[in-house]
Amino acid sequence: MRYTINFKLNGEEMSTEVDPSWTLLYFLREVLGLKGTKEGCGMGECGACTVQINGKAVLSCIYPVMEIEGKEVWTIEGLAQSSEALHPLQRAFIEHGAIQCGFCTPGMIMSAKALLEENPSPTEEEIKEAIAGNICRCTGYVQIIEAIKYAAEERHGSKE
């Protein structure tokens, strides 16, 4: 049977009918057509499907869509979509060579975003811990960690 759920997605209030057989990832990609979030393994073992729920990094491929009732969800599409208004993390990733094939990138950025919102000045160890659940085969993580450090410093140093 179908259920109506109310939630916030990328800052927008939504009320939709969903089917309990859907994971959040399925809902985002197949129902809403938001293809930015990727499926790397479908089993919660690679982090490519990471989104933010109430600010926390969560694996959407093993998260029932029913559970987003009353919650705030952020996906990669919720960050800036144009080069004029990029999120500092997006810009840092682009400028530091943190993106090669790009498949892990949306999940990686969301994990980093969740980190910086909770801990604006993370140490390198804390950065590694935050993205330990996001597998990347291309970059060897080095430039990703550099990018996150840079984004943290940039935000921390800026007057907001």
Added chain:
Amino acid sequence: MMRLKVKEYYRVKSTQEAINLKRQYGEKAMYIAGGTDVIVGIKNKKWNPEVLISLNEIPGLSYIKEENGYIKIGALTTHRQIEKSPLIERKVEALMDAVKNLGSVQIRNVATIGGNLCNAAPSADTAPPLLVHNAMINLEGPEGQRSLPLEEFFLGPGKTSKKEEELLIEITIPVPPKTAKSAYWKHTRRSALELPIIGVALYLDVELGDYGRLQKVFDSPDLTWDDGLRALNESEIFCKELRLALGVAAPIPLKIKDLDGIVKGKRLNDQVFSEVIELALQKAQVRDSWRGAAWYRKEMIRVLTKRLVLICLRRILKEV
């Protein structure tokens, strides 16, 4: 599979509601909390529920508090919440060790301690720490609430003594004496996303005699395990209580019983350790599997038990 074959999903607001629904649907329904085991299990075709009863909206099941000499953890507390708890850091160190290294941040954000225990994998990281802390669990079912020691909870891989409709609602741990500390070592190949090859938890309560040499070693920057063990052998530290539990060394997370006779009142040294380890190896049923060879797991039990003693002692001496 793209979609789970679930037809109905209830987000209940009370334990009673959950239990009633489970009674109503019987085997067709499963409880779900964080979902990191249940959804994976459904995708792996391990389970095929038509109904999911989500416990996440039940109020008052997520807490960490100290009350009447007990540390109480609500079953719906996530590993991430435990990770951030100063109370657990100070008084249930082994559990902190366990949750810090469990899965990944994303998993810890939703996975619950209740779920970890009810899933009852022999590798469950929270089990050995809770076992060495003599944890009790509270269950609630159609007939009301009941408590039992955690060691009586696990029956086999994926099997517990919880009845079908019962819910695990709370874990209680007696507040340890000030001289006691615990530690958990998760032995893995990588540093994240891992299940342990072997997991060892140790709880230690001591009476300190002459521990000067040991303190010196702990204070020195280049401490090696050998240095520590040598210093320990030369110190006078008497064991009041030592508890040991193993993960992935038996069909269930295993608390090693009957250690008291070997350790109580004895001075901690290599001899005592050998006896403890011997007993542990006897009681364990370490298996060969393609994930890890039995001889290696046994060897790690030997090595890690001793190291955990040192870790506990270091934690104890920090507070002295």
Added chain:
Amino acid sequence: MEVKNKEELEQFAVVGKPIPKRDAYYKATGQAFYIQDVTLPGMLYGKILWSQYPHARIVNIDTSKAKRLPGVKAVITGYDVPEFRFGFLKDNMPLKKNKVVTLRDEIAAVAATDPDIAEEAISLIKVDYEPLPAVFDPIEAMQEGAPLIHEERGTNVLPLPWKLKVGDVEEAKKRSAYIVSDRFKTTWVTHCCMGTSGCVAYFDPQGNLIMYANTQIPYLAQRDFQEFLNVLGLGDKRVRVIQPYIGGGFGSKLDTYPYEYIAILLAWLTKRPVKILFTREEEFKYTSPRQPTIIEITQGCDKEGRLTFREVHMILDNGGRTSWGATTPSVMMMPISSLYRVPNVFYRATCVYTNNTYCQAMRGYGNPQATWAIECSMDELAEEAGIDPMEFRLINANQPGEITPQNFRVSSCALKECIEEVGRLLEWKEKRGKQRDKARGVGMASLIHVGGGARVYRSDGCGTIIKIDDFGKVQVFTGATDIGQGADTVIAQVVAEELGVPIDDVTVIWNDTDICPWDVGVHASRTTFIACHSALGAARKIKEKILQLASLILGVSEKELKIKNGLIFSEKDASKNIPLTKLLRNIHYKTQGTMMMAEYFYDPDTEMYDKEFKGNFSKAYAYGTHGVEVEVDKETGKVKILKYVAVHDVGKAINPMLIKGQIYGGAVMGMGFALTEEMIFRQGELMNPNFRDYKILTAKDVPPIEAVLIEPWEETGPYGAKGIGEPGCVPSAPAIANAIYDAIGVRIKELPITPEKILKALKEKEKG
């Protein structure tokens, strides 16, 4: 090539600069679409049924129940479709009939309106097998009486003549002062691209095939699919290959796979687009991994430490069918003959059919496996000769201008500098042999790889078309493919530099065989070298046209004209200038106007191997050295990498940031190869087809890595550049093993170097 040297290069606008990857904006905003995201109207979903036995006769396949399931539009088996053989030895076919020889064999396939229905339909297909005795060990498979994988061949040994002979090894043995001999092994590891394999096959209304494929060989695949269409009676139809963004390559997509032909068949039968997308489990189980090896190596040197000979014998488990794994010896010859100076070489490789999985290309294409054996053996030989391993390598280091035993013409070569730099960064002299008490050690290993393309096919060429529009925006159509390595960026850089336009005005288009010119494929680390040369050729042609026209308009000689930032100007008189855009509009919008376009096909003047496997098959060679400091926990066997340095001779770095990305990524892949990654098979069945049990390194596992670029001028390279895609993962394993030996005096000879192997070796050392 106008630029003469590095100094001239310093003045460049974009070449040599860390320009961000051009498509990074799409990827960082989630707008890049991969095969996972491709949907066409009316699209069906295909799913494949794989064999249940590693070796069996197919007695019967009953698809009746599957066919009746609502939503199922087609069910096919090998018996329903025309016979088509493909693969290096033509022993593979899209769907198998009569016999299965590996658990990877495709038995049947289904197309349905929904992936879950397709999955259910697969489960309804009933297959009766007659299991046959199976063999999973290549040495066993070579014996008399072993079960034959392909009976018609009469033997399990593949008819491949891998043999390299240079000089006289037997004679050299007699002259050698020191000789070491040992056996090394590597096992299956796999690419783990984050985006799984998949394709969408679609026949347009006129019956032409359009394949959306995340292939690394769009034009070779196009040819393979064209051959398939011939067999289907569609020989007069065209094939168009469109590549979406590719979620990782690493060599995994250098061959065509059965599933691609199956998608074509399903699309042909249903007259609808059909998508096949692998799950992660399918990706592990049913794509082709890295070639495992059993290597016997003997090396010798004289009293002064100069190598006298190298003899290598290899046995390769070919699995049940043949893909590129069986050709890795052709690349393994490269380090065997040309890593360090060694005058006498003998190499023989035997490939053997078994009922295991079959392999294809993976980053390095056999080089990591061969270098594993060579560089471990080098350390053993150095010890035997009483010479420090770093010194030993310097004594034998290749030099620029050399011609190696395989007739490679080495132009630039900074191997000596790489070794020395590693020695410096690791504090080699202070640390080597001096930290045993702490169970710490340092080790190093070098590499040679092709750096200027590789003539493994008859053509090593790449075509480029450039057009400049009225707004001065440049579109570069290249045959090359971007698999995340940065082809889209370095090509833009060299074109922007050559034409004097801002880099943001240059777009590289690469993903459609209908639009772009031919290229042989993204392999052999060839793309920077070959595709940039090709782009430069076209850019120079266009620049010539532009300057000719500008000289007419401005009334000055072409020779004094330069273009910078989109402005054409005379070096002698700055007042003589015209914006490029104005010139373009001038020549376009008039009677008998012209457009600004040019094309160029670059195919280097290299040689294919001759009958003796000799020939300069690359224009330039890349070198490098990795150094590692480790600490071993002698009680648990766990290895901690304290420091990792990767020093690479890359020629001139067109984009240092992207090059470092390749090195870091390669090094971490190499560390996984060395320490944690292995596909665990039991009786041909993969036990760990997931990320939990296949141990690819996480961010927490990565040690401090330093990547250093040594940039000798490679005169044959575009702006002096050489290739880098593969070298990053080639010497990691032996560098780590050599460091472990320094730390604890044990040498593990089988990868991966697990804690169990170390602990076992330590205990044996204690006993003995």
